[in-house]
Amino acid sequence: MGTTPLIKLVDLEKKYISQNNAVTALSGINLDILKGDIFGIIGMSGAGKSTLVRCINFLEKPTGGTVIIGDKDLSLLNDKELRSVRQEIGMIFQQFNLLMQRNVEDNICFPLEISGMSKSEGRKRASELLELVGLSDKKKSYPSQLSGGQKQRVAIARALATNPDILLCDEATSALDPTTTRSILGLLKDINKKLGITIIIITHEMAVVEEICNQVAIIDKGRLAETGKVEEVFSKPKTDAAKKLVYHSSNAVSEMTGKRCIRIVFDGKSSFEPVIANMVLECRAQVNILFADTRDINGQAFGQMVLQLPEDEIISDKIIHYLKSKNVNVEELVDYVG
């Protein structure tokens, strides 16, 4: 990863103005995306994600601020120059957007034909790309003969055909089942490594961000709520928007009752068992484990656990104090429930 941003969003603002009202879909968005990043942009429905994707490549003109890609300020470019910048940005979508009347090979060749490449060269490039996405045997198939995961692989091959520096993925796995999602995310990771392409993942699912991204930005009601390394946001979410997304991804919420609950997070260097066992002995208190799991974020193992504390405030405080004294990352979930 480099240190100078490849993409810079500067004070980005988008207002939709109609006859009698104005909706501010985005405002004050400042973000630096470095070359080689797999950058997740996450938010709940209506947060402004789709607007943001369209603004990144100026398919939608922002009403304030700008986007800088490399050394180009997109707000200063004419339509022709914008088209050429967009050639450097591949895109994939939730609905794949393949041409149904063309076979796989011709779908991939389509952007190459537009860019003026000869048919034979285009076919050669399509073969290389199909190998990269693991679909060499489907060259002559039509989209209707493919599964969702295979369609998305074709869409990825097509998006990469013109050798873009950036790949924008707009809810690219939202229509896929969990196993297929995982394999597509694996492919994107592979492409990022092999080709050095910077990838932006727009999603409403924290699990997608955890699986593949190194950086994340959380968009809430059109504003940037929080941004940072995925492992930091996962282990210490600061804002309500981040907390909601992180806790939601662990399905813990529905299992909680009205009592005091805490979430504790361990990194790979420590483990739950001795700390919890010693805490029970030391504080002479039982806790209820509502939820526990471990996950791999950027190659580092993280464990998280949601504990329901006893009714007795003094004992609860003692437990929290004990855990903190053992350098465990403890967070109360009081306001979050009900």
Ligand SMILES: Nc1ncnc2c1ncn2[C@@H]1O[C@H](COP(=O)(O)OP(=O)(O)OP(=O)(O)O)[C@@H](O)[C@H]1O
């Ligand atoms: N063309 C438009 N005209 C007016 N308002 C719009 C337009 N497009 C989006 N909005 C509004 O802007 C806000 C952000 O919408 P956007 O579609 O970007 O959110 P989102 O995070 O992508 O949501 P979802 O995940 O549900 O698609 C919403 O309040 C939406 O109603």
